Amino acid sequence: MNVASLLPVSKLLPLSVDVQEAIDALSPSGKLTDLRLQYQPGEDITYSAMLNNVSFNHWSYLPKTQGLGLRLAGSGTKGVALLSMKDQKLLYGDFFQAPLRIESGDVALRWQQSNDIVQVWSDRVSVASPVMNVEGQFLLELPKEGSPWLSFYSEAELEDVSQTWRYLPKRALGSNLTEYLSKALQAGHIHKAKLVWNGALNQFPYKEHQGVFQAGVPLHEGTFQFLDTWPAVSDIDADLLFDNESLFIDANKANFARISSDKVSGRLVLDGESPLYLDIKADGKSVMPPL
Secondary structure: HHHHHHHHHHHOOOOOOHHHHHHHHHEEEEEEEEEEEEEOOOOOOEEEEEEEEEEEEEEEOOOOEEEEEEEEEEEEOEEEEEEEEEEEEEEOOOOOOOOOEEEEEEEEEEEEEEEEEEEEEEEEEEEEOOOOOEEEEEEEEEOOOOOOEEEEEEEEEEEEHHHHHHHHHHHHOOOOHHHHHHHEEEEEEEEEEEEEEEEHHHHHHOOOOOOOOEEEEEEEEEEOOOOOOOOEEEEEEEEEEEEEEEEEEEEEEEEEEEEEEEEEEEEEOOOOOOOEEEEEEEEEEOOOOOO
């Protein structure tokens, strides 16, 4: 049975306005292989379903997808979805700069809704792309009024730093910061980067400490372009710490033009509304051949 043929039935169920609007916007389709419903007047509807080749439209923070495997279970305004995906291209609208290419992924997604807020969370997110693997967990709160609130922790491996631009959340970081990092991170690989985010999305980069955004990124054999007018720093082994609006750099090895350095430290203020502030210190020696 095709899921799309069942959508008119949802309007006969005691669903909230928000849930019905989400169903209409997502416009899901796919093959339903098992469906079980239980409903008594005055009680919450209980349901479970198994679906194959599921597709739905981009809506809010959910991407446009196709070809998912999906198991659903829930009661009333609470539920859980187990998603599995293979060879996907996830379309997030303008949230990312390009569609996310996914080789495989497994997500256990839960949600609950009250009068004032919808909460969506997962204790297990596992995603592999052609150049990056991610393991994490998150909580996203979507209030009727005010900004969404994100609590997020993940660990990531990135084989090709030049592809970082694909995974920067433009709507959260802002256009200026996203564009700067897309140009700055040019080459290298990253082992076990750690990302923590806890705060309202519209208050980033948390200058007044209203939230926390930290990413510890160990960059190996990297190339980093601080400014367009500067030569790129190459062969850099560095610990990068993104802390709210600042980026701290601590490198033990780097080549800057014809200068070889065994110590580079710096701080960049990555404010999307103000000019970039840059403070770099380096100890090294010239590697120019003698005349």
